[in-house]
Amino acid sequence: MPSNMNHQSHVITIIDQEVENMTAQMKESPKLLHKSAGKSSCCIFRLPQSLVEINKEAYQPRIVSIGPYHYGNKNLEMIQEHKWRFLNDMITRTGKPLGFFMKIIVSLEDRIRECYSESIDRFGTNYLAKMMVLDGVFLIELFRKVGKLVSTQQDDPIFKLSWISPFLMRDLLRIENQIPFFVLKRLFEESKTSGDRTLQSLILEFFNYMVDRKPEVLKKCENLDGKHLLDFYRKSFIHTKKVTPRASNNNDKTLKLIRPATKLVNVGVKFKANYQADSFLDIEFQNGLLLIPQINMDDFHSSFFMNCMAFEQCYSSCTKDITTYVVFMGCLMSTSTDVSLLSHNKIIENYFGTDKEIAKFFKNVGKDVAFDIKTHYLKDLFVELNEYCKNGWHVGWAGFKHTYFESPWAAISALAAFMLLSLAALQTVYTVFPYYHKHD
Structure with a gap:
């Protein structure tokens, strides 16, 4: 016992x-997914492995770390060292002590911490403030130097080495590589000189080296806000897209995904590049003509699309316009033949690789994406396009053309058959006509 x-x-x-x-x-x-991650204040996300596995290179910074998630990465130390030089440039120019900027960031500490989905408690108050000042000033000075508001050293390697610029621009628009936009705005205002333009105009000019947009389009975005740099730049395309009013159509039978480009052509749909659009989101369908803005498919756009989609998937308090666009283009480009068709119509400028690689990209990026077909901005266009594809004489005529006029030999055969039928009909008329004329 x-x-x-x-x-x-x-x-x-x-x-x-x-x-x-x-x-x-x-x-x-x-800690890995903070309990406050569902709040609207939380906007900078550490991505789940399911998204990262699709394309690791799209989300991982290659040459520069911004914010806490990739801080201290040994592979990113080269540019990290130059941040101190940029900070010294700003302190020297403004005459304001470093402690002044540190105190500003410390006063924003609680708001900053609420922006991150993953706990950043490992960074104490002073360490977090140091990171935000260093990264924030680096970005602001970078935009000012590119915008020629402040002087740049003649042989500054950041600007002289041509390979740095494209990597840098992609890194600054990665979802895990962000700091809050209010931090950037506050540091910009406190370091502002009389000749400064707006922070937003400098950002847009900086990225315009990769995506050439008209000055009047950029002007529309100068008062835009954002949760961070990626969100601001994403919004600049959403804000400038043209909204075409349409009659409400609740026909759920045609509210479904659209067919690939080659199949749409077979039922009479025509494609045309829209060179006048303010945004790549400006897609229109008019009487059988699908107007789509030209897009350069390259490493910058593919990275930008994937990070915007990741943000829209993670952040519930935003529209899903970029996701909608990528799903739409993915529907059109099911195979390399579809990509070739859009390239032929100047809608796709392919700097990405082969047509097959572009089709594969859109197929992979749209995999397992949460997409509500009933609420997206192209909903009415999907309905109109699907209705057009199943109704009217144009579908039969398009099928006839596809069958008999797809190649020159098919056209010649069809013409020969038509002439034989015509001759046979005429022969019948001339044979029968004398008979009836004789018995009148």
Whole structure:
């Protein structure tokens, strides 16, 4: 009996210890996905592995770390060292002490921490402030130097080495590589000189080296806000897209994804590049003509699309316009033949690789994406296009043309058959006509 009692006592002690550990763990806040990650204030996300696996290179910074998620990465130290030089340039120019900017960021600490989905408690108050000042000033000075508002050293390697620029521009628009936009705006305002333009105009001019947009289009975006740099640049395309009012159509039977480009052509749809559009989101369908803005498919656009989509998937308090666009283009480009058709019509400028690689990209990027077909901005266009594809004489005529006029030999054969039928009909008329004329 004493032995059993000792055993029971030991078991109870172990259970009590485990209960104590479990109780403590219940009170701990989740770190990898913070409990406040669903709030609208949380806008900078560490991506789940399911998204990262699609294309690791699209989300991982290659030469520069911005913010806490990739801070201290040994592979990113080269540009990290230049941040101190940029900070010194700003301090020297403004005459304001470093402590002045540090105190500003410390006062914003709680707001900053609420922006990140993953706990950044490992960074204390001063360390977090140092990171935000260093990264924020680096971005602001970079935009000012490119915008020629401040002088640049003649042989500055950041600007002289041609390989740095494209990597840098892609890195600054990665979802895990962000700091809050309000930090940028505050640091910009406090370091502003009389000749400065707006922060937004400098950002747009900076990225215009990669995506050439008309000055009047950029002007529309100068008062835009954003959660961070990626969100601001994403919004600049959404803000400038043309919204075409359409009659409400609740025909759920035609509210479905659209067919690939080659199949649309077979039922009479024509494609045309829209060179006048303010945004690549300006897609229109008019009487059988699908107007799509020309897009350069390259490493910048593919990275930008994927990071915008990741942001829209993670952040519930934003529209899903970029996701809609990518799903739409993915529907059109199911195969390399579809890509070739769009390239032939000047809608796709292919700097990405082969037609097959572009089709594969859109297929992969649209995989497992949450997409609500009933609420997206192209909903009415999907309905109109699907209705056009199943109704009217143009579908039969398009099928006839596809069957008999797809190649020159098919056209010649069809013409020969038509002439034989015509001659046979005429022969019948001339044979029958004298008979009836004789018996009149």
